[in-house]
Amino acid sequence: NAGVMQNPRHLVRRRGQEARLRCSPMKGHSHVYWYRQLPEEGLKFMVYLQKENIIDESGMPKERFSAEFPKEGPSILRIQQVVRGDSAAYFCASNHGQTYEQYFGPGTRLTVT
């Protein structure tokens, strides 16, 4: 059973460019959660999605950030016009929504130069 997959694993963007982070949940999982983690810090919740629905986006910055989880294909976290402060590790996690435990992908390390 393949685990949660994220790509790319490392992404370098110049200030002002767009970053697209992809997350394919574990097989059978329809709920996806995105987190951001700065070095030596904890996990900051960003957004919780179910297929074609945003359930909770209370942790998402109002500007430049968006997320989707279409009926087909991976969940995508998009960051427009990136700034240096967006440099971080972005993790996605998934579950089937009937329990609370979450299974994490390996993360995407975003570096903004």
Add this chain to the structure above:
Amino acid sequence: GQQVMQIPQYQHVQEGEDFTTYCNSSTTLSNIQWYKQRPGGHPVFLIQLVKSGEVKKQKRLTFQFGEAKKNSSLHITATQTTDVGTYFCAGPAGNNRKLIWGLGTSLAVNP
């Protein structure tokens, strides 16, 4: 708002010593979970506790859920270098499946 706090933030131990991290929630939790993140890695689910006063063991790790379901602890007996990492607790937030996370306890083990 709802908060989950963990102490200590950092802990250095000699290999073979015991280690405990504590998790306290500002509200009663229906369950609490523990995760481990190795340096450079991603969080990995360890265990979920549901019942008041519940104690579960995984080899050298002992997890406990408080009677009031507002606190929890993780105890590691005779630490090994493989125990190095950050241990997070997390509990449900509100009425969806979102979790509220503690800031984690980073464990360093000196061989």
